[in-house]
Structures are given as structure tokens and as C-alpha cells.
Amino acid sequence: MNSFFLSRFDDMVSSMNHCDLDGEDWVDTNKIGGLAQSIPEWRAFLGFVSSYFNYRNIRKPIVLEIGTQDNYQKQFYEEFLHAEHIGIDIDPKAKGGVDILGNSHDKEIIEKVKDRLAGRMIDLTFIDGDHSYDGTKEDYEIYSPMTKHLVAIHDVANTYVNPAPHLPPVETHILWREICYNEKNHMLITFQKNRKHEREPWINLGIGLVVKDGKG
Amino acid sequence: MNLRKFDELASYKVDFRNLLAQDMTEWKFYMEIISAYFENRGVKRPIVVEIGLMHNAQKRFYAEMLDAEHIGIDMNYNSEPDILADSQKPGTIEELKVKLKGQMIDLLFIDGNHSYESVKLDFEIYAPLTKHIIAIHDISATVNSQVMRYWNELKYDDRYLTVDLNHFNGRPDKERGIFKDMGIGLIIKDVK
Numbered sequence: 179m180n181s182f183f184l185s186r187f188d189d190m191v192s193s194m195n196h197c198d199l200d201g202e203d204w205v206d207t208n209k210i211g212g213l214a215q216s217i218p219e220w221r222a223f224l225g226f227v228s229s230y231f232n233y234r235n236i237r238k239p240i241v242l243e244i245g246t247q248d249n250y251q252k253q254f255y256e257e258f259l260h261a262e263h264i265g266i267d268i269d270p271k272a273k274g275g276v277d278i279l280g281n282s283h284d285k286e287i288i289e290k291v292k293d294r295l296a297g298r299m300i301d302l303t304f305i306d307g308d309h310s311y312d313g314t315k316e317d318y319e320i321y322s323p324m325t326k327h328l329v330a331i332h333d334v335a336n337t338y339v340n341p342a343p344h345l346p347p348v349e350t351h352i353l354w355r356e357i358c359y360n361e362k363n364h365m366l367i368t369f370q371k372n373r374k375h376e377r378e379p380w381i382n383l384g385i386g387l388v389v390k391d392g393k394g
Numbered sequence: 395m396n397l398r399k400f401d402e403l404a405s406y407k408v409d410f411r412n413l414l415a416q417d418m419t420e421w422k423f424y425m426e427i428i429s430a431y432f433e434n435r436g437v438k439r440p441i442v443v444e445i446g447l448m449h450n451a452q453k454r455f456y457a458e459m460l461d462a463e464h465i466g467i468d469m470n471y472n473s474e475p476d477i478l479a480d481s482q483k484p485g486t487i488e489e490l491k492v493k494l495k496g497q498m499i500d501l502l503f504i505d506g507n508h509s510y511e512s513v514k515l516d517f518e519i520y521a522p523l524t525k526h527i528i529a530i531h532d533i534s535a536t537v538n539s540q541v542m543r544y545w546n547e548l549k550y551d552d553r554y555l556t557v558d559l560n561h562f563n564g565r566p567d568k569e570r571g572i573f574k575d576m577g578i579g580l581i582i583k584d585v586k
Binding site: 181183184218219222225226228229230233234358359361362363364365366367368369370371372373389 | 395396397419420423426427429430431433434435436549550551552554555556557558559560561562563582585
């Protein structure tokens with residue numbers, strides 16, 4: 179990866195709707211959609227992950243994404259990592275298509291992932307599912323053992339407990355604190371860009387990353 | 395970044411490794427993130443200013459891994475600093491500006507006095523002279539350090555993107571019955 183990364187990244191972001199809503203109303207459901215990322219966090223995360231695989235000569239990593247929403251992230255994984263991307267989502271109405279439709283906790287869905295992997299390990303798992311403590315923990319406990327290198331969890335800086343009536347409470351920040359306390363052997367990296375928002379300053383996102391081969 | 399070269403440097407000598415006052419896992423991933431950042435922006439020979447050198451063992455990594463121009467500031471003569479002085483004295487800042495010749499610092503690493511007031515003052519003096527990244531050491535240290543308190547203020551400042559690097563090794567200091575976690579925090583100024 180070289181300085182091409184930045185210009186291509188900016189081109190891709192500017193061509194799509196995204197949720198980098200400094201000063202805007204995050205809970206307005208009309209604004210939710212497209213690339214559901216803080217752009218500075220997403221850029222720094224992708225920059226690190228791309229280099230991580232590049233430095234280790236991993237040319238076509240397998241990326242598992244749990245909770246693809248509109249599936250905008252897929253383009254970035256394919257463009258910058260040349261990844262084989264596997265997306266899971268529970269919502270049949272999710273835009274952009276999904277590889278595996280269903281609940282990531284169900285045995286049937288886990289078997290579908292295993293079939294797709296055909297004996298290989300996942301290189302990067304990105305957990306962005308139901309955001310409850312129990313649900314995210316279950317995703318982590320199921321898919322982390324199937325992952326060789328990196329496990330990312332989205333929204334680890336989001337402490338907004340009741341985002342909107344149709345969404346479950348966001349408790350991923352609680353799980354991330356627990357992982358930071360318990361995972362003594364792994365490298366832990368947190369990317370965080372706070373939002374400007376006078377009324378709801380706690381609605382940040384944040385990406386937590388567990389580097390499993392922390393010894394390098 | 396050439397990982398093999400890093401591993402060679404890191405395993406150079408047991409004595410040398412011990413002189414590097416870093417958790418080696420944190421140091422490696424810190425180097426990776428910095429390398430990737432500069433590679434992505436075409437920064438070829440970054441200027442690195444380090445406040446608080448201890449044994450000055452970091453300099454070699456900056457030189458060999460980043461091809462950096464390194465300027466070290468320390469009050470201790472034995473650290474072999476480029477500027478032998480208190481980082482917060484006006485004369486020190488002037489001396490650094492002479493060495494910078496009008497250029498901005500690309501990477502600032504703050505590892506000086508670990509009191510809240512001191513780390514805050516180092517940040518306030520040197521961050522405006524820095525173009526890209528400000529690193530602060532010991533953001534997770536809980537012994538003889540108030541860095542964590544200031545870091546938590548910076549993390550919630552909406553002007554910056556922050557990156558926390560932690561390898562909570564739970565390494566015990568048996569004599570004192572405490573854990574010696576360190577942690578490196580990065581402030582990335584460019585958040586456009």
C-alpha cells in the first residue's frame with residue numbers, strides 16, 4: 179500500500195452516503211445508512227489492517243463481517259486488502275446483498291461459515307451485530323477461535339444506551355472494557371474519534387481491535 | 395515495515411533490549427502503525443522529537459525502521475541527548491526551533507516527567523510544532539504516573555483521532571505487589 183491508499187480512500191468515501199455526522203442528529207433514522215463508520219476511524223483502521231497483512235505477506239485475507247447493514251464496507255476490504263469477504267446479516271431487507279442470511283449465533287449459520295471456509299482460518303473478523311453485551315460476547319466467543327489474526331469490534335466508544343426505539347441498547351463498550359481486562363496475551367488497539375455534538379456528545383463509534391498474534 | 399529487521403533489532407542483545415524502556419509488543423505495533431502512516435502519506439524522512447530518552451535506545455529503531463531524523467531532549471547527561479535541558483524551559487524550545495530550521499515535527503514522543511501538569515505542558519508546548527502524530531507513553535501506567543488522567547482528557551477532545559495501544563501483560567513487580575502496564579497513546583492530528 180502507498181499514498182494511492184489515501185486518494186483512493188477519499189474517492190470511495192466521497193462517492194457514497196456515510197454516517198460521519200459531526201454536529202448532526204445521529205438518531206435520525208433518515209441519516210443512518212450507507213457506510214456506517216466514522217471516516218477518520220475507518221481510514222486509520224483500514225490503513226493499519228492493510229499494512230498488517232502486507233507486512234506479513236498475506237495477499238488474499240479472509241474477512242468475516244457480522245452485521246453488514248448496507249454492505250458498503252465490502253468494497254473497501256476488496257479494494258485495499260484484496261480480501262475474500264464473507265458477510266452475515268440477519269436482515270433480509272439489508273441493501274447490497276449478503277452472503278449468509280441469518281443470526282450469527284445459530285448453529286446453522288456457523289456451519290454455513292465453516293462450509294465456506296473449507297478448513298481455512300479467518301484472517302479478520304469484524305463484529306458489528308446486535309450491539310448488546312450478550313450478543314456481541316457470543317459473537318466474539320464463537321468466531322474469535324476461528325480467527326487467526328485480527329478480531330475487530332465496532333462501536334466500543336458508543337455509550338448511548340438507548341439510541342432509537344427500534345434498536346437494542348448499545349453495550350459493546352462494556353464488553354470492550356472486559357476484553358481489555360481479560361485478554362492479557364493479545365495486543366489491543368482502540369481507534370476513536372469523538373464527534374462534535376452538543377446534545378448527544380456520547381454518541382461516538384470507536385473500533386476495538388484484538389491482535390491475536392500480538393507477539394508478531 | 396520490515397518485520398524481520400525489527401525482530402533483529404529487538405533481539406540484538408539482552409542488554410540492549412532491557413535498555414529499551416518499552417513493552418516490546420506495544421513497541422512493535424506502534425512502529426507498524428507509524429510506518430504505515432508515513433508510507434501512506436509519502437513522508438520519506440520524518441523528523442522525530444523525543445522528550446525523555448532514558449537510555450536513548452529508541453533512537454536506533456527510529457533511525458533504522460523509519461529512516462528518521464531524531465532529536466532527543468533529556469535533562470540527564472547520561473542519556474546522550476541532542477538537547478540537554480528541561481523540555482519546558484523557553485531556551486529548550488528555542489534550541490529545538492533552531493534545529494528544526496523552520497520544519498514541523500512529524501512525530502513527537504512524550505515520555506518525560508509523568509506528572510499530570512508536566513505531560514500536559516509538554517503536550518501544549520510541542521503539539522503545535524507537530525504536523526502529524528503525537529505519541530504519549532505510559533497512558534495505562536498506574537504507578538508513579540498521572541499520564542492516564544491527561545490521556546483520558548485528550549481522548550474525549552473531538553479535535554483528534556486517538557489510537558490506544560495496550561499490551562496488558564499483567565507483568566508483576568513482585569517486590570512492590572503491583573502491575574507494570576505501560577501503553578502508548580497516539581494523537582493523529584489529520585482527521586479530515
